[in-house]
Amino acid sequence: MARRTARPAPSTAGIYRASVVRSERVSPSFHRVTVSGPELDGFDAMGYDQWFRLFLQLPHQPELRLPTSTSAAWWPQHLAVPERHRPHLSNYTVAGYRPARDADAHAELDIDFVVHRGPDGELEGGAAIWACAARPGDAVGLLDQGCLFDCPDDASDVVVVADESGLPAVEGIVRSLPRDAVGTVIVEVPAADDRRELATPPGVDVNWVVRDDPHAVPGGRALAELRRRVVAGPSTYAFVVGESGLATGGRRHLHGLGVPKDRITFSGFWRRRVERAGRAS
Secondary structure (H helix, E strand, O other): OOOOOOOOOOOOOOEEEEEEEEEEEEEOOEEEEEEEOHHHHHOOOOOOOOEEEEEEOOOOOOOOOOOOOOOOOHHHHHHHOOHHHOOEEEEEEOOEEEOOOOOOOOOEEEEEEEOEEOOOOOEEOHHHHHHHHOOOOOEEEEEEEEOOOOOOOOOOEEEEEEOHHHHHHHHHHHHHOOOOOEEEEEEEEOOHHHOOOOOOOOEEEEEEEEOOOOOOOOOHHHHHHHHHHOOOOOOEEEEEEEEHHHHHHHHHHHHHOOOOHHHEEEEEEEOOOOOOOOEOO
16 A cells, blocks of 8 residues: 555645535534634645644634634744634644535535533534534634654555544545455444444445444444454554543553554544643544
8 A cells, every 4th residue: 555645734724714514413423513614725634634723712702703713823822812802723634625616615524523421411512513503604713734644555454443533534544445455343332323324345345333322432442342343463553542541551562463553643632531632523
């Protein structure tokens, strides 16, 4: 399988302004917001698990104040905005990108938000709360960050494991894999109706694990399925993302099977019972 570029970065990193055009629940645990605008016509869609920083204008803010730098300076610029006027910031994956259909339209980008509810039934997480209330015209900003998925050219097979927060990344990866790819995909989701059709190469086996228990540790069943099902070795490339315990536990197990650490991409998108840290879905 061909390697793309190590830690692939967009050819032209950019900050893009866009606005909401659609907002809809696509399954019990996922809410999709579609954004569009003239600046997105120049978005460098890379496929795989391409991710971005998402800036959200909050209801009390008169305007969306975005950094101007695409280098590391974007962060101090963001922090320099007074807290009351500072947009909400989260990390998300491109769930879908469609170039402009014609000269009178603009490109569209889909963002899938995981819907979490607390013990009292209330929505949790600033981004999910925003998404479920989003209306056409609401302003957003995106800072393109490229991809994490980085399969070496000598990989014999791929192993991709995620919980629901990593499902958009999984969907983009399997859609972008070469048709001769061989491997195993394991995805844990909260409910059976969260499962999706994935555009997977014939040699890639997809295994859905339905948690179906609000008290179960997220990612725990995906990790158990990884331990039970996957055979891997020195020529395997692995990608494990989601709740922190799944990411670190999956890396540990795969390394124990003989997969070198530099052939395992892992990321804890969030931590159970702690404020979300890192890229979410």
